[in-house]
Amino acid sequence: MQFHGQSAPAVDRRAFLRGVGLAGALAVTRPAWAGDTVRLKLPGGPEERDMTTAFPEKGPMILQRTRPPLLETPFEVFDRGVFTPNDQFFVRWHWAVIPEQVDVAAFRLAVRGHVNQTLSLSMADLLALPRVELAAVNQCSGNSRGLFQPRVPGGQWEHGAMGNAKWTGVRLRDVLDRAGVKAGSVAVRFNGLDEPVVDGAPDFMKSLDMDHARDGEVMLAYQMNGAQLPLVNGFPLRLIVPGWYSTYWVKMLNDIEVLDAPDDTYWMKTAYRIPDTPGASVKPGQTGFGTVPINRMVPRSFFTNVRDGATVHAGAPVPLRGIAFGGDCGVARVELSSDGGGTWQAASLGRDEGTYSFRQWTGQATAPASGAVTLLVRCTNTRGVAQPAEAIWNSGGFMQNVIEQVRLTVA
DSSP states (O other): OOOOTTTSOOOOHHHHHHHTOOOOOOOOSSOOEEEEEEEOOOTTSOOEEEEEOOSTTOOSEEEEETTTTEEEOOGGGGGSOSSOOGGGOOEEOSOSBOOSOOOTTTOOEEEEESBSSOEEEOHHHHHTSOOEEEEEEEEOTTTTGGGOSSOOSSOOOOSOSEEEEEEEEEEHHHHHHHHOBOTTOOEEEEEESOBOSSTTSOOOEEEEEHHHHTSSOOEEEEEETTEEOOGGGTTTOEEEOTTBOGGGSOSSEEEEEEESSOOOSHHHHTSSEEESSGGGOOOTTOOOOOEEEOOBOOOEEEESSOOTTOEEOTTOEEEEEEEEEOSSSOEEEEEEESSTTSSOEEOEEOOOOOTBSOEEEEEEEEOOSSSEEEEEEEEEETTSOBOOSSOOOOTTOOOOOOOEEEEEEEO
8 A cells, every 4th residue: 555644745725725716617618729730540540639728727638529528648748757747637528517617615525325424525524534645547448449450439549548646635435434334335336526418318427346445545536746636637526546447536526325235327337347358358249258347457568758650770779768557556577679579678667656656667779770670568567467469359448458569760
């Protein structure tokens, strides 16, 4: 566990409550383009995407969709350090009806259901609880979906539907203890302020088993990277489920319900399910397999200072760096190969910011005298799980973590 309750940045309650009124509105109807585009190497296209600065508290982002907002982090951001800046942290919503501002003074978090005491907590109430801090990667289940072949429906992300932050807030366990969980409780369900766009559509809600919810790592965050959450990243409160995909990281969290029976609502029973097979992988068109709700993340690693197609000088040393994360645990090692995976050499690991954080790595290769060279990078986590050599496939476009490669041309 990587909580450090005493090291979290100090938060003055009055200043917080004054500063988080958010006069800015969420622009979801008429996007203002930054005037630039970016090329993403997606097999099914379109390769060219617009950049936008239309959304409050956000710098330049790759626009995947306006309603609901799907904003991808430009990949060069990940070369600037292991923590993703708030103004370029990716955004993914399921429904387009999202509050354009939140009155913090009136905001309440309900804790109800199979509990001894129903709660209605203000932000001041939450700020009075023990404060904790945790570094953790937030990654969309469909990150890299645009690289699936054959193509699958959904947001066609490249690699930028992820980010890493230091989250500050309170333990979910402490909030549940304040309400008093009754015997026989089996799960906790979470809901936010977003709403379906049409009557009868399923409200977006996710749940965790009780043991997971009370593990001491799941938290309710009101800050990321030492500042308030941006509106479109879940202000004023969001769930943090370290090591699990972001579908569970409910934004604008305002309702916690303790259940005495398994959650059988749409977003658990039907949506975000993966094949119950090794690596969640099946063959296109395959049937007859069971499914389970998506859950733990898997290890990944990326080059950040060189991109596919870059030119290098013949015989010259090529400095390399990138990021890696272990998924649901830490990074054990990162390795590089320049011969198609025949041999591997260890990369140097940077500072360990915590079990669930990005970790920077560095290494070096030597360019050949002519032609081209393909470099591979793979991460092995502390559970001994390594990135696979072959890309997985499933109809949801979830959990891609194939060994990454870049092809460099020799000048």
